[in-house]
Amino acid sequence: MTDSIQLNSAPPEAASALMRLAASDATVRRIAVLDLADLEDATLVPPLVAALRDDPSPEVRREAALVLSSWEQEDVVEALCAALLDADAGVREAAQQALAELKEPGSARVLRRWAARPESFARRAALRGLRELRDAAAFEPALAALADADAEVRLEAVAVLGWLKDVRAVAPLAALATADAHGAVRRAAAGALGFATVDEMNETHAGAALLHALADADWQVREEAATTLGKLRTPTARDALIHALADDYWQVRLRAARALGRLGDAHAATAVSALLAHPISNLRKEAALALGELPSAASLAPLRAALDDRDPEVRKAVRIALQQLAQRLDGRLDGRLAVWLEGGAP
Structure with a gap:
């Protein structure tokens, strides 16, 4: 795992940590990963990537995934994405967390590719990373993911589209807000529509979808619909919001009252x-x-x-x-x- 040339040319602190990466004790190797990360030296990234890919200990691989979020070159992003397929759930979660912390726009190119992977966990993680990057080119992968069989993938796709604020997403989100089988997805879609203008809502009939969502069987969907209708200041929502003031759940009543104030x-x-x-x-x-x-x-x-x-x-x-x-x-x-x-x- 440790390149002898790199070891010979490394400063003493780095050389010590690199040597410990080859120790038989997994705890020693895990601490070596942390020590290498603390040096903040980009030339030490390859051994960290190797630890993520090859170390036999899940604890070491998990630590490597977490520290690699500080570097965003393409090979690191690719390695983190590959770790989404790790046999250990903890490593997969750490890789997902690291990808969600990426800030470099160039990372999106790799994430877009992984958003189409056959593994649902990988698709979810890639979309979550894309959400934070607000990459305009993520629109198409996210739009396609609205039809994903996995509800959690659809949730992440809704979040991406909500951040992108692309008017082309209004109609698909409106459809999801009323028709998705999972309440959490309907709720997220109703909330994501808050970026639209009243004209865009009228042109796509999304306003009618939100009014429909205001009568959803799930109270949290109704709450989100009331919030979005208030945010959009939709005049035609007045009567439906007044009706929502008598909702069985006080949280819905509160959002309806707030929305009526906004109107x-x-x-x-x-x-x-x-x-x-x-x-x-x-x-x-x-x-x-x-x-x-x-x-x-x-x-x-x-x-x-x-x-x-x-x-x-x-x-x-x-x-x-x-x-x-x-x-x-x-x-x-x-x-x-x-x-x-x-x-x-x-």
Whole structure:
């Protein structure tokens, strides 16, 4: 494993570590890998690659995979990808972790090739690495992976497309958000659509897909759909989001309230105001903040009543909302509230 020429020309510290790479004790070899990495010398990368490829100990190979993430030349990326097929699960996981930490755009060329491997773990790891690199050429491999038989591969593909923000992905992601067999994939697809514009959503019917996802059997899909609809400020989502305020899961109600605040449609104020009486304080707080975004005088009375909420964070949110409404309603407030806004007692 250790080249004699390299050993003879190496500095003393490196020479010592290189010699220990040939020790019979796996623990000694593992520490030698760490010592070589600490030297941060690119000329010492080949023995680290050799350790990853050839060492009989999984612990040594795992350590070599982890330290090699500091170097991103093509032979290292290729070696890390090859380690995705290692017989030891720990080595495979370490290689996947190292690939996910790559930052050099040139690494994407190798990863794109591995995204088409027959082994599902290798495909997942390659796509995860591509996600971090935001490589435009990864669009086609990721798009193809949306049809992968492995749900985890599809999840990674969705993440790649979400980061790339390519409008060509809107329609396929919308289809996945409603039709995938796995809730986690539907949820990820609904979230990934957040990069689109309202026009793009309308042109691809993706907005309708998100509204469909808002009624998904999986509450986490509904939560993500509400979040994305709010992020996109989709006007046609108002009624569906108001309906979601009565969802069985408070997390969905919270996201729906937040989304309605982002829409800024005053017609939602009465429905959102009802949440100020909910037993969960986080939901009351979110409802108050949303009401501050809705220019409706109907919000004033319930907000004023909520000034006495038992939770200080809710009371703070109520004060913020009232101050926002004071600006949005052009000063159309009763005298008592106006005094409070100026610092007096309510």
